[in-house]
Amino acid sequence: MLTDFKNHIIEKLSMLKDGKLLIAISGGIDSVVLAHLCQNMNLNFSLAHCNFKLRAEESDKDEAFVMDLAKDLNVEVFIQNFDTTAYATEHKRSIQMAARELRYDWFKELAAQLNFDYILTAHHADDNLETFLINFTRGTGLNGLTGIPTVNDNVVRPLLPFSRIQIETFAKENQITWREDASNASRKYLRNKLRHEVVPILKEINPQLLDSFQNTLSHLNDTQLVVEEQLFDFKKRAIISEDDLGTTYKISEFKAVKNPKAYLFELFKNYGFTAWNDVVELLDAQSGKLVKSNSHRLIKHREFLILTTLNHSDRCEKSLLISEYDDEVKTPFGVLSFNNVDEISETSNLIVYVDKDLLKFPLELRLWKEGDVFQPIGMKGKKKISKYLKDEKASLVEKENTWVLTSDNKVVWVIGKRADERFKVKSKTKKIFKVTI
């Protein structure tokens, strides 16, 4: 693959030669190489850099580096500062998700206002492989295994067929300088663990892993298109109404196909259902029977299946396990994110800091239940959570929606309300673990 880099990337980029381009640039090696490549090919491009203010001085140095680069390349540069933490808190997002949303929203706004034809990002084949493995370890379906799209809407990723090594080699051969991303180690440890511990072994097993992976992705994407075509036709036949209240499907159409379960899964997988056997049984159930996910429900109503969103109080009561390597977990009440930090900085009832060495992984996240006790931070004795909620004058709805984070069945945090004394950060604490809603 390596020897092909220059010709191959020239071919990719030359398809963009008539467009007005906006390059999303962090200052890291990938996006800096992309900018140099576009410069070498005399493309018409500008740079857009987000300063998420997440790493204080380092973030500002990245910004300064990008400003200098723009001057060197003699191109226009846009810089935007974001208060990522505030946005994340306000919109109940993890820091990563908040940063992603802020970034793409801004790029698209810029592109619309200033008539950029394409937004270019510097994702490459190793990013893609890591994403595949993350989705695979979490559990997924075909759509989670089809990779990062080369093009979606006006976002284009010309480096996607190339490896991290090819990009590094090009950077070194051309004396390109970049900023090392100091945040990798702390922010994305799941990805880093795969990158440093799993991928090297897979590459040892198959020296041409990335090539094989590209072929696999190409095949899976083709298959996905066959499935989508089939589903499109099926939906045309099966859906009889679709409005704010829900979508209504004819049960007879599910019964007409060879494997109803496959169609039920493909149609409803994006609504959080997990009890697929129960969903299948709905087809033959009494009218009025239903199956719930965390966000939706499917109701059998005479000869129809109706998909609607769930009332808040209807949510099902599942527990989630959290490994040491999770950096974020989607929950029914928003996204919980986990970070190793050096010190306690901002505090609120949406954040808790605990002594990591006292935790036993996997942690469990669940609704509180009768009999749960904890030691409210600052107090000497234990207290029942039921008593605590009563003393706090929590409403019925609030009581029904109170979650706890536990370690080895001991409450670490009554989420959004009160931390536990036993896990708090003390002067002798070595590793501080920060949990944020």
Add this chain to the structure above:
Amino acid sequence: MLTDFKNHIIEKLSMLKDGKLLIAISGGIDSVVLAHLCQNMNLNFSLAHCNFKLRAEESDKDEAFVMDLAKDLNVEVFIQNFDTTAYATEHKRSIQMAARELRYDWFKELAAQLNFDYILTAHHADDNLETFLINFTRGTGLNGLTGIPTVNDNVVRPLLPFSRIQIETFAKENQITWREDASNASRKYLRNKLRHEVVPILKEINPQLLDSFQNTLSHLNDTQLVVEEQLFDFKKRAIISEDDLGTTYKISEFKAVKNPKAYLFELFKNYGFTAWNDVVELLDAQSGKLVKSNSHRLIKHREFLILTTLNHSDRCEKSLLISEYDDEVKTPFGVLSFNNVDEISETSNLIVYVDKDLLKFPLELRLWKEGDVFQPIGMKGKKKISKYLKDEKASLVEKENTWVLTSDNKVVWVIGKRADERFKVKSKTKKIFKVTI
């Protein structure tokens, strides 16, 4: 998952309670546990053990262990000896493939003759995960990611939902004894590498990996069924004739679907094609144009696409890379297998022994080309391969079909003909590497 093992396996096995069962038993923990479980549930079963004679004394001890077990359980046992090496040589199979074919052929023969309803094998969830990862690292499509089937024909795998740990726990709790499989380390190093180095990290990342994996497999299998249903309908429309000479498809049907490439891939992926863009271009090519794989060709003929097998001399000339962890590689001339061995045993021109420390991986396997030289074993000087083939009075066909195995571009073996002096095993050799056609 663990706590569910007993109830869950009872449920699985009770579905077999009216059948006459044949358990494929190696003497290893998985199949021995399966036999005990069937005994506990009073199922009607016999044992069938293959002695592949691959590990001398160890193979015979396995056989003796199974005989004793049958006596203890008071059930019928069938034992069959195989000359696996001879079969592999004769049918150009790797040792593993030979053993698999011999085993299943014999089980099916036994089942047919003695009226067994089901053949039970002891594959479990970890086997399944390893198979997934092997296929993934080699590159595959959806069908390579759908796992080992729970049931195919009359072969049933009741332990497939359970983990290796669950089986071990059950064995220990019930004081079950088994034979450790000493061959694992030497024979299946690719699988072992994944088992010991990759899977533990994935399980650390997601403590519920095997559960997530079962869900992923279930979803992918459902999706696969949707694809198959779609293809079945498509083939009904597109195929106008199918006979010994080939299969003829109407090009208009490919053009009627949204993504012709996806259908071309799904229909022709099992025939070795890799140049999918060329295949797509055939739809609009001049009559007479064709695309070849190692075994087949697709010809555009007026408004039709015709799939036929390839003449021997038509094969394409690709090179294959072989990693240190490959145990077998499919080639156009059969399967090459690789083993670490302790000593030189049988010899033939289909086997070569080399000093592993002199090899530089990946090795390359390719057709010889003009300019290739080697040092025929036993000779002092180098010789051109063209000269060697001429001196050997090789026919034109033989010349065209001579392959070489190379290390760092140096010939290690003119395959099936002559080894190279430089890589031969000497008295000081520490690691002997055996390559077999």
